[in-house]
Amino acid sequence: MVTSARNELESISRAAYNALIFEVRLSPKPGLVDERNNGSHSDMSVDTFLSSADALLPYFINYAKLGYEHADDDMGALFIKLRDEGILAEEAMFNATNGVNTHKGANFTFALFLGALGFIFKKNGPSVSVQKNELFDIIKQLADGLMNDFERENLTNGISTYKKYGAKGVRGEAIMGYPTVQRLLENTSIDENDKFYWHKLLLEIILFAEDANLLHRGGREGLKYAQNLSSELLNSDFQDFENQMIEVDEKFIEKNLSPGGSADLLAIIYFLNKLNLN
Numbered sequence: 078m079v080t081s082a083r084n085e086l087e088s089i090s091r092a093a094y095n096a097l098i099f100e101v102r103l104s105p106k107p108g109l110v111d112e113r114n115n116g117s118h119s120d121m122s123v124d125t126f127l128s129s130a131d132a133l134l135p136y137f138i139n140y141a142k143l144g145y146e147h148a149d150d151d152m153g154a155l156f157i158k159l160r161d162e163g164i165l166a167e168e169a170m171f172n173a174t175n176g177v178n179t180h181k182g183a184n185f186t187f188a189l190f191l192g193a194l195g196f197i198f199k200k201n202g203p204s205v206s207v208q209k210n211e212l213f214d215i216i217k218q219l220a221d222g223l224m225n226d227f228e229r230e231n232l233t234n235g236i237s238t239y240k241k242y243g244a245k246g247v248r249g250e251a252i253m254g255y256p257t258v259q260r261l262l263e264n265t266s267i268d269e270n271d272k273f274y275w276h277k278l279l280l281e282i283i284l285f286a287e288d289a290n291l292l293h294r295g296g297r298e299g300l301k302y303a304q305n306l307s308s309e310l311l312n313s314d315f316q317d318f319e320n321q322m323i324e325v326d327e328k329f330i331e332k333n334l335s336p337g338g339s340a341d342l343l344a345i346i347y348f349l350n351k352l353n354l355n
C-alpha cells in the first residue's frame with residue numbers, strides 16, 4: 078500500500094476516533110454520559126468512553142485498510158472480514174471497559190463506514206471527494222445479509238428488541254443505508270455560531286431514528302416519551318436552551334432512558350461532516 082493511501086486511511090480513522098470523543102464530551106445530553114453526569118448509567122462515565130475509544134482506534138484503522146485491500150472482493154466477503162475484525166474490536170472494547178457496553182453499536186457503524194471509505198479510496202484514488210450516494214450504496218450492499226442475524230438463538234438486546242417490537246435497531250439503519258444520517262446530512266449546514274447546533278441535531282436524531290436502546294429500556298411508551306420531549310424542545314423558543322436540555326436530561330434519567338443509538342448516529346454525522354463528501 079502506497080504511503081499516501083496509508084496516510085489517508087489513518088487520517089479518516091483518527092477522524093472517526095475524534096467523533097467518538099466529541100460525542101461523549103457534548104453536554105448536556107438527555108440520559109447519556111457527558112461532562113455533566115452519567116445520565117441513565119451507573120456503570121459508565123466519560124473516562125469509560127475515552128478508554129473504549131482508545132481501544133477501538135487500531136481497529137478503525139484496520140477497517141479502512143480492509144476496505145482498501147479487499148476492494149476487488151465481493152461485498153459479502155468484505156462484510157465477513159469487517160465483522161470478524163469487529164468481533165476482535167468488541168473484545169478489546171470490553172477489556173478496556175471491564176465488560177461495559179460503551180460503543181458496540183458505534184463500532185459496528187464505524188466499521189461499515191470506514192470499510193466502505195477504504196473501498197472507495199482504492200477504486201477512485203485517495204483524497205478523492207467521496208460521493209454520498211456511492212458511500213451509502215456500498216453500506217447497503219455490505220449490510221445486505223444482516224436480517225439473518227435475527228434468526229439467531231442468542232438473544233442480545235438488539236435481537237430481543239426485534240423479536241418483541243419488530244425494531245431492527247442498528248442493523249435496520251445499515252440495511253436501509255442509514256436514512257436518518259442521510260436525511261440530516263442533507264438538510265443541515267452547520268452553523269458554527271449556533272452553540273447548541275449539535276444538541277438540537279441529537280434531538281432530531283432521537284425523533285427520526287428508532288433507537289433500540291430506548292425501546293429496550295422503556296418499551297414503545299419510553300421511545301414515544303423520549304421523542305415527544307425531543308419534539309417539544311425542538312419546537313420551543315430556545316429562550317433558555319441549556320436549562321431546557323438539563324430538564325429533559327432529568328426526565329430521561331427518571332425513566333432510566335438512554336438514547337445510545339442516537340448518540341452513535343450523532344458521532345457518525347459529525348465524522349461525515351469532516352470528510353469531503355459531494
Ligand SMILES: CC(C)(COP(=O)(O)OP(=O)(O)OC[C@H]1O[C@@H](n2cnc3c(N)ncnc32)[C@H](O[C@H]2O[C@H](COP(=O)(O)OP(=O)(O)OP(=O)(O)O)[C@@H](O)[C@H]2O)[C@@H]1O)[C@@H](O)C(=O)NCCC(=O)NCCS
Binds near residue numbers: 180184288
Ligand atoms: C450488529 C451488532 C453490533 C449488534 O449487536 P446486538 O444485537 O448485541 O446489539 P443491538 O442492541 O442490536 O445494537 C447494538 C447497538 O447499536 C446502537 N443502536 C441501537 N439502535 C440504533 C439505531 N436505531 N441506530 C443506530 N445505532 C443504534 C446501540 O449502541 C449504543 O448504545 C450502547 C450503549 O448504550 P446502553 O444502553 O448501555 O446499551 P446496553 O448496554 O446494550 O443496554 P443496557 O444493558 O445498559 O440497558 C452502545 O453499544 C452504543 O454504541 C445499541 O446498543 C453485532 O451483532 C455485531 O455485528 N457485532 C460484531 C462486531 C461488529 O460490529 N462488526 C463490524 C461491522 S460488520
Ligand SMILES: Nc1ncnc2[nH]cnc12
Binds near residue numbers: 179335336340
Ligand atoms: N454518551 C453516551 N452515553 C451513553 N450511551 C452511549 N452510547 C454512545 N454514546 C453514549
